[in-house]
Amino acid sequence: MFEYENRSYEDVDFGAQELRDGELTNCTFVRCRFTHGSLEEILTRGCRFTECDFRGAAMNGSIHIESAFENCKFTEANLFAAKFDNCKMTGSDFAGSKLDGFTVVRGDWSYTNLRHARLDRQDLRGARFFEADLSETSLQKADLRGADLTRCMLGNAKLQGADLRDAVLDGVDFKALDVKNVRMDRDQAVLFMRSYGAKVD
Structure with missing residues (x-):
């Protein structure tokens, strides 16, 4: 398990990294790639992801609290039992993603697919x-x-x-x-x- 706080990343490829069970707090990610990454049961709080690529990522059981995922791609990502609590998801694409059992608590899902x-x-x-x-x-x-x-x-x-x-x-x-x-x-x-x-x- 790892904990990242107040960190910023731009154009970084996290796809091959083991990120399961981690905690991210007030971190910023711009155009980062998590393609086919392992993010099971990850916890984000107050994080901002802009134009990030989560295609095919395993995010089942993950929890996101007041985080923003703006114009992100979740194509064919596994979001089984994931929870988004008051998150901003504007412009993100969930085409073909697995959403069974996932939870939405309010939040802004404007312009999403x-x-x-x-x-x-x-x-x-x-x-x-x-x-x-x-x-x-x-x-x-x-x-x-x-x-x-x-x-x-x-x-x-x-x-x-x-x-x-x-x-x-x-x-x-x-x-x-x-x-x-x-x-x-x-x-x-x-x-x-x-x-x-x-x-x-």
Whole structure:
């Protein structure tokens, strides 16, 4: 186990290093590579990763608290049982990553690519998904109360049993949604009906 604190790295390749069980606090990484790296059960606190590459990395069981992953690539990374607590994930790409059992506690997931992700039964209350791509994502029985889904792409997303009450749905294409068994509040129901041309008084 190792502990790094207040360190800065730029254009460093960590892919071949053993980083499992480590702790990173207030560290900065710019354009660093963790490709296919071993980061199981790593803990980050207040760290900032900018344009870093985590493709194929093993990050299962990792915990991230108030860290930022901006414009990072997580393609085919293993994030099984990982936890992101109030993290800033803007612009990051999770295409093909393993997200089963991972946990999101609020945070900013704006502009992220989460297409085809399985987020069933996730507690996503209060998270921000501004203009995120959640197309074909499975959100069955997910709790999205109070989440910001402004202009979020939800085409062919599976929402059966999801709770959208108090979520911000401005700019969402309601015609692309299957709302069967979805919980909505009164204002959302009105928006949905108006999207189909209904006149609601």
